[in-house]
Amino acid sequence: MDALRERIAAELVAARERSNLLTALDDRDLTSQVSPLMSPLVWDLAHVGNYEELWLLRAAAGVEPLRPEIDGLYDAFEHPRATRPTLPLLPPDEARAYIGTVRNMVLDSLKDLREDRLFLYEMVIQHEHQHDETMLATHQLRKEPSGLTEPSADGLVPVVPYRPETFIPGGPFTMGTDDPQTYDNERPAHVVDVPPFFIDTVPVSNADYMAFIEDGGYDQERWWDPRGWAWRKDKDAKAPAFWFREGVWLRRRFGDVEAVPPDQPVQHVSWYEADAYARWAGKRLPTEAEWEKAARWDETEQRSRVYPWGDTYAPDKANLGQQRLQPAKTGSFPDGASPSGVRQLLGDVWEWTSTDFHGYPGFQVKPYKEYSLVFFGPDYKVLRGGSWATDPVAARGTFRNWDYPIRRQIFAGFRCARSA
Missing domain, CATH: 1.20.120.450 (dinb family like domain)
Structure with a gap:
């Protein structure tokens, strides 16, 4: 003790x-x-x-x-x-x-x-x-500089070449957990049968998202959920939050203005923006079950891991804990990949999924209904994986976050999937 x-x-x-x-x-x-x-x-x-x-x-x-x-x-x-x-x-x-x-x-x-x-x-x-x-x-x-400081992220994490997407075989896997120290919405563990699918090996980058903007993605209603199109027009959204253009794309980060780094995962995008990009790219957002299977399931051992890389937390395998005040480059942390080879599933950016927030079969409130139960329903979308700002204690492979699909101030990005 x-x-x-x-x-x-x-x-x-x-x-x-x-x-x-x-x-x-x-x-x-x-x-x-x-x-x-x-x-x-x-x-x-x-x-x-x-x-x-x-x-x-x-x-x-x-x-x-x-x-x-x-x-x-x-x-x-x-x-x-x-x-x-x-x-x-x-x-x-x-x-x-x-x-x-x-x-x-x-x-x-x-x-x-x-x-x-x-x-x-x-x-x-x-x-x-x-x-x-x-x-x-x-x-x-905040508009003024925050005074937050950080070490340079350049060169601290090697970027290793990767294929654009990874195939995940169909079949059952164990989703969720029975760990009593986790939140109620993560429990209980249950078997989910997921059809085969492809998922992006890394999150969508700023460069990828710039291509969507340059192709008129914000001006073409056909890519948008009807509610998302209404939101885009109402807010006159033309780019991720905190972006603006003066010859090149710039962003405000903690009050300082800098060029948007093309090789980082895009962040500060709403679910509607992520969904529109996925449609434009000929793909879709992954379901929550697809995301978790890609992150945790070991096909060889036929079991789900706690983290993509194993059952023990390793600080050198993900960008977590506010050690860098921004995402690492796409393709970083190859040693933190899941058994299927998908990278950066924990840390860098929260990832929007297509799933509404709900309880798992057999859900039980613990210790109070206002943590999870009162949010269940179609108003909230599930995010997974944690961001660079998330502490490791809240970044296990079963942790579930949720928010309104219009939210952009959170450190959220996404990756795409498609059916096999």
Whole structure:
């Protein structure tokens, strides 16, 4: 148990270090709202602490509430993002003091850690990392330079030649997981029979997407889902979010302007844009089951892996954890390929699938319906794989993300598939 306590403590600290870095701003920047799509950063900061208090102090340790009067302020389901600036939120200093008190009490409570409550600790760690990615999306929406720094990505990852697409044989495979430390929407493991298909070996690149634009892809209704065409006209969308053209294609990334690198996976595209590109290319978006089979299924061993490359996380096999503040080049991480040879399935960009978000057969709520159940239905599309901004704790091969098909501020791209 000592090793388990040390691991949980270290992961809690690592998540908080990232949160602190992303909120190391003056009070004006923390309390202002850069877009109605996102919360003020000070809301995210106090929210992660309130969530931690609810689950690790009250639920896991049986501690009396510290600040019950603020629970409603930081309930993500009670107040949509657009209205959160109007709430009497804790000011930055008070928010930091509150979450610091919560964290100290949680670390002290680890001496009484029970294995039957381990899921709650794993859930809170993942929750904070997920909010760190949300906070990065907020930084991306800011017009002024964010001050975020990064090492140069050039030359750090070798790019190895690859074939354009990979054939995945038809047949059954095990989708999902029975791991009790995963989220409810990932469970239970179940067998799905998938017809044979082809899938792109790497995500669609910026250069690929530029070809779609240059061919008039945004001006031809025939490529678009009717709802997507209405969205494109309403928003006057002509390129991925944050792109603009001044002779060459440029993009704004964390407030700085740079040339769009042609050899990176495209990101900040909506599901409608991804779907239109796939139609233009004579393909389609993969179903969620196709994506997971390409990512996890080992045909030789007749089993599903935890990660494309195996059952143990390896930091040198994927672009995860905010180590680079952008996608790696397409064709990177050949050693991180799945058994079928598909690359960059984890990290770089979240990948849109054609599937609506729903529960698996035998789905059971754990620990609360507002995490997954209330989102099931045709309004949300599933994304898989994680982005460069996703922490490894939330980037296993079964992890499911979801969002509205109009969303572009998230670090999302896609790859295409076609039926065999």
